[in-house]
Amino acid sequence: MSENILSIDTVSFDEEKKALAIIDQTKLPGKVEILHLTRQEDIFEAIRLLRVRGAPAIGVAAAIGVYLAALDIGEKDYGGFYARFKKAKEYLDSSRPTAVNLSWALNRMERVVLAHKGENPAAIKKFLHDEALDIRDEDVRVCRAIGENGLSLVSDGDGILTHCNAGQLAAVKYGTALAPVHLGRERGMNFRVFCDETRPLLQGARLSAFEMAAAGVDTTVICDNMAGVVMKNGWVNACFVGCDRVAANGDTANKIGTSCVAILAKHYGIPFYVCAPTSTIDMSVKEGKDIVIEERGAEEVTEMWYRERMAPDAVKVFNPAFDVTDNSLITAIVTEFGVARAPYAECFRNMGDFSRFPAENALFQSGEKSTLK
Ligand code: MRU
Numbered sequence: 415m416s417e418n419i420l421s422i423d424t425v426s427f428d429e430e431k432k433a434l435a436i437i438d439q440t441k442l443p444g445k446v447e448i449l450h451l452t453r454q455e456d457i458f459e460a461i462r463l464l465r466v467r468g469a470p471a472i473g474v475a476a477a478i479g480v481y482l483a484a485l486d487i488g489e490k491d492y493g494g495f496y497a498r499f500k501k502a503k504e505y506l507d508s509s510r511p512t513a514v515n516l517s518w519a520l521n522r523m524e525r526v527v528l529a530h531k532g533e534n535p536a537a538i539k540k541f542l543h544d545e546a547l548d549i550r551d552e553d554v555r556v557c558r559a560i561g562e563n564g565l566s567l568v569s570d571g572d573g574i575l576t577h578c579n580a581g582q583l584a585a586v587k588y589g590t591a592l593a594p595v596h597l598g599r600e601r602g603m604n605f606r607v608f609c610d611e612t613r614p615l616l617q618g619a620r621l622s623a624f625e626m627a628a629a630g631v632d633t634t635v636i637c638d639n640m641a642g643v644v645m646k647n648g649w650v651n652a653c654f655v656g657c658d659r660v661a662a663n664g665d666t667a668n669k670i671g672t673s674c675v676a677i678l679a680k681h682y683g684i685p686f687y688v689c690a691p692t693s694t695i696d697m698s699v700k701e702g703k704d705i706v707i708e709e710r711g712a713e714e715v716t717e718m719w720y721r722e723r724m725a726p727d728a729v730k731v732f733n734p735a736f737d738v739t740d741n742s743l744i745t746a747i748v749t750e751f752g753v754a755r756a757p758y759a760e761c762f763r764n765m766g767d768f769s770r771f772p773a774e775n776a777l778f779q780s781g782e783k784s785t786l787k
Contacts, residue, residue, distance in 0.1 A: 417446070418628050419437070419442075419446060419582075419583075419624060419625060419628045420582060420596075420625065420628050420629060422437060422446065422448070423435070423437075423586060423587075424436065424437055424466070424468075424471050424582060424583050424584075424585065424586055424587075425466060425471050425474045425475050425478070425550065425586055426478075426550070426586075427478045427481075427546065427547060427550070428450055431450050431452075432452065432482065432485065433450035433451055433452045433482070434450070434451045434452070434457055434460075434475060434478045434479055434482060435448055435449070435450050435451075436448070436449050436451070436460060436465060436466040436475060437449075437466075437583070438460075438465045439464060439465055439466065439467055439583060439620075439621060440463060440464060440465050442583070442620050442621055442624055443620055443621075443623075443624040449465065451479075452482055454479065454482075454483050454502060454505060454506070457475065457476075457479040457482070457506065458479075458505060458506060458509045460475070461475060461476065461506070461509040461510055461516075462509045462510065464615065467579075467584065467617070468513075468579060468580065468583060468584020468585060468589070468656070469513035469514070469515040469516075469584065469656065469657070469658045469659075469694055470515055470553050470556075470557065470584060470585035470586070470589075470590070470691060470693075470694075471583070471584050471585050471586070472509075472510065472513055472515060472516050473513070473515030473516055473518060473519035473549065473553075473693065474519065474546075474549055474550045474553055474585075474586055476506045476507070476509075476516050476519050476520050477519040477520065477522070477523050477545070477546040477549045477550070478546045478550070479506050480499070480502055480503050480506055480520055480523050480542075480546075481523065481539075481542045481543055481545075481546040483498075483499070483502035483503075483506075484499055484502070484527075484535075484538070484539050484542050485539060487499060487502075487535065489535060490534075490535060491535075492531065492532050492533060492534075492535065492538075495527075495535035495538065496527055496528075499524070499527055500524070503520045503523065503524055506520060507520050510708060511706045511707075511708050512658045512659060512667055512705065512706060512707060512708045512735065512736050513658040513659065513694075514658070514659040514693070514694055514696045515658075515691075515693050515694055518693045518694075519549050519693075522545060522549060523542060523545055523546065523549075526538070526541050526542055526545045527542070529541075550586055553585055553586045553587075553691070554585075554586050554587045554588070555750075556691045556692075556693075556750040557585050557586070557587060557588035557589055557590060557593050557691070557750075558587075558588050558593065558597070559750035559751070560588075560590050560593050560594075560689050560690075560691065560748055560749065560750050561588050561593030561594050561596060561597035562597060563748050563749070563750070563752060563753055564591075564593060564594030564597075564654065564687065564689055564748045565594040565597050565598055566753070567594070567652065567685070567687060567746070567748070567753065568594060568598070568605070568651065568652055569651075570598070570603045570604060570605075571603075571604060571605070571606075572605055572606070572651040572652060573605070573606045573607075573608065573649045573650045573651050573652075574594075574595065574605050574606070574607050574608070574650070574651065574652055574653070574654055575607075575608040575610070575641060575644065575645070575650045575652075575653045575654075575675065575679075575684075576591050576592060576607060576608070576609055576610065576618070576622055576653070576654050576655060577610040577612055577618060577638075577653075577655045577668070577669060577671055577672050577675050578610070578612045578617045578618055578622070578655070578656065578668065578669030578671075578672070579592075579612075579617040579618060579620075579621035579622040579625070579656075580592060580622075580654075580655060580656020580657075580668075580689065581593075581595075581596070581621070581622055581625045581626070582596065582625055583621045583622075583624075583625055584621075584656060589625075589656070590656045590657075590689035590690060590691065590748075591654040591655050591656040591687075591688075591689045592607075592622065592625065592626070592654070593689065594654065594689075595607060595626065595629070595631060595654075596629055599629050599630060599631060604631075604632065605631060605632070606631075606632045606634070606649070607622075607626050607631050607632065607633050607634070608634050608635075608636055608641075608644055608649070608650060609622040609623045609626065609633060609634070609635050609636070610636060610637075610638045610641055610671065610675065611635055611636065611637050611638060612638065612669060612671060613637075613638055613670075613671070613715075614714040614715045614718060614719075614733065615714060615718070616719065617669065618635065619635050623635045638671050638674070641674070641675055641678055642678050642682075645678055645679065645681075645682040645684055646682060650679075650682075650684050651684070651685075652684060652685045652686075652687060653675055653676070653679045653684060653685070653686045653687065654687050654689060654748075655668050655669075655672050655675065655686075655687070655688055655689070656668060656669075656688070656689055656690070657672075657688050657689070657690045657694055658694065658736055659694060659696050659699065659705050660688070660690055660694055660695045660696065660747065660758075661696065661699045661700060661701050661702050661704065661705060662695075662696070662697045662698075662699060662700050662701075662758075662759050662762065663700060663701050663702075663741055663758055663759050664741030664744060664747060664754075664756060664757075664758025664759070664762075665701055665702025665703075665705075665738050665739065665740055665741050666688050666690075666702065666738065666739045666741070666744060666747070667702065667705045667707065667736045667737070667738050667739075668688070668736060668737070668739065669735070669736060669737075670734055670735055670736055670737050671737065672736075672737060672739050673737045673738065673739040673740070673743070674737075676739045676740075676743035676744065677743060679743070680743050685745040685746075686739075686743060686744055686745050687744075687745055687746055687747075687748055688739070688744050688746075688747045688748070689747075689748045689749075690747055690748070690749055691749065691750055692749050692750060692751060692765060695749075695762055697762065702738035702739075702740065702741075703738070705736075705738060707734050707735070707736050707737070707738075708734070708735040708736060709732075709733055709734055709735065710733050710734075710735050711733065712731035712733060714733055715731050715733050716731060741756060741758055742756075744756075749765070751765055
């Protein structure tokens with residue numbers, strides 16, 4: 415396929431095939447392959463194996479996935495329909511634990527079913543279709559707004575360091591951490607982007623670098639342990655990363671290694687920005703230590719990407735997929751509604767009810783902008 419990766423939807427719904435359509439990210443950058451998935455087991459596996467990944471993208475995939483599950487439910491009475499819907503929802507929700515967008519999107523879908531209690535399942539399926547597509551479309555608007563707010567923090571020509579992939583491939587379009595770069599490109603701005611390779615699954619080298627190069631950005635891939643040198647050399651003006659769950663106090667879970675970048679950035683006096691749609695803020699979790707961190711298979715560390723296993727057989731492997739960056743290391747959290755700064759809990763509360771925000775709402779309508787840029 416010679417098409418530019420940016421012109422292909424990361425996640426979409428194929429109306430004709432009645433299927434979830436995703437770019438298989440495990441094949442990138444070597445091969446651009448679109449998968450059409452209809453079976454729940456395949457959708458679960460696609461999320462679990464990171465064929466579709468990144469917090470916003472898995473939320474959208476799960477919303478479409480649970481709609482497809484609903485289509486297959488034959489029960490004609492509301493009670494029977496809801497029981498089977500709930501089971502399908504819980505199944506998809508168990509595919510990955512850390513990114514809150516997954517349960518956020520599935521809860522939104524469930525609320526549609528509950529709002530039509532007692533009604534005909536055939537009619538409810540139509541509402542579920544529309545909600546899934548709304549979640550998808552909203553993601554584009556939200557990410558663009560994050561890009562707009564993030565862009566206000568950088569200048570043309572800046573060096574930006576990013577970790578993992580929180581770009582278009584992690585969302586429907588634009589992404590979060592890379593949205594300012596995409597938006598800047600649309601406006602003729604040039605950035606120098608340093609992509610941490612992001613061991614062990616190499617989302618930085620395989621995905622962010624691919625996406626940035628496709629956007630015509632000056633892109634440099636570095637191993638994770640080179641970030642310090644690049645910062646010391648004065649090549650980085652700002653760090654932009656995404657996140658999977660933000661606790662009420664602003665502690666942030668993101669791809670393993672993110673906290674190391676934050677510590678380095680603090681040492682070198684470089685601003686460290688976390689970009690997050692408000693759907694990623696989980697006010698039910700007080701602090702980062704309460705965020706469930708996914709642990710993945712040992713083979714990702716010892717075997718993947720190597721011709722032969724590179725660690726002795728007799729060793730243990732620790733493979734947490736995420737780590738938590740303490741809020742004290744974060745310069746600001748860039749959301750679709752504005753740039754939040756410490757104290758985060760207060761700032762988030764001023765944003766209101768995140769789970770119901772239509773993206774087109776004005777920024778922080780309450781007018782409590784004291785902690786916002
Ligand atoms: O394991 P992954 O590839 O799903 O991890 C993705 C990340 O850590 C991203 O930075 C995060 O989901 C934000 S995506 C906008």
